Amino acid sequence: LKALDELFQGLSLEEPSASVDRRIFGFVKSALARRRRAWLAHLGSAAALGAAATAAAALVFFWPGGLFGPHHDSAGSVAEAAPLEAIEELRGDLDQIQEMSELIPPDRQTDQALISDKIRACLAELEKLEVELRTVSVSSPLGPPEGTVSSPLGPPEGTVSSPLAVPSPSLPEGTVPEGTVLDGSLLSEEPGKGVNL
């Protein structure tokens, strides 16, 4: 029996024709392409979701007029912590989403364009906000106290602010221009008049 068993070892097996191999490899190629497309579509949805979430977060925290009113605590929490760093972080997130959106397959170009538009709009908002924040910080030579953005104008007694603050020529002492971020909140109680500190 062992001799018979060994008999087969010396023989080489018949093989299927090359056309079968080609058909199977063709099937494999298309299966892999389908998998890639499905994965990219999935990634595209995730990118769209991510962009929407980031855009929503940016709008909530940095909307110029304030989505939750002038003294809403949670609306100002990011700005209170570290506004410029938070902006930078958001910008990085948006860049990443932009990169991911470039992987969306060509047949979904509309989605890609929509995401890119939203990201650009968010970046523009961030840019404006950053300029605004920097203006506030620069006008106070010693900088704001830790974790806050304070008024560039001379503070009234009992408040924390820069001792070297120069009074604004256009506004009365102790006021800040409308819409200025102060301590995380947007102060605009009386339009056109600024806010008394």
Place this chain on the structure above:
Amino acid sequence: MRSDRELIDRYRWGDEAAFREFYARHRKPLYVYLLSVVRDRETAEELLQETFYAFLRHLDRLNGSDDLRPFLVRTARNRAIDVLRRRKRGEIALQRRAEDPFFKSRPAGAAETVDPEEVSALLRRLPDEQREVIVLKILVGMTFREIARVTGCGESSVVSRYRYGLGKLRAFALTLGGCVEGAR
């Protein structure tokens, strides 16, 4: 050597070369097994193709084993049985022609050795169950336990089919004028 499981895992991550390696490993044994069941090259090739298509479509159902050969053989076997049933019902005509060999012919001028066509003929004379076990054990390289699982028989039945089959092969070879013995 990378296991079947490793190759298929790599393929699932998009590595086409890994699939090619996996295919190269199994194409010949599987094809010869199909040939031994359906007996003609054309049908065996069709079934081989269907087997791999089905395998690729159902990758998610694979169990945790590293050796995927039993899964492939079971898929091939089910399809071959379908063909045999349809032939019996007359839906597919069995081609009346010389049955295709399981082994490649000897190249001209090669040293005198066993004749591949005679060995194919010997295998064809075996009862279906014995031939299946011998082909799966010797040519496909499966264990008795794997064969038992694939064919749905007990392991002891598989072993006895194998022994009876080899005994018959030897007897056939002797009556044919020592094809096997002459090769020793």
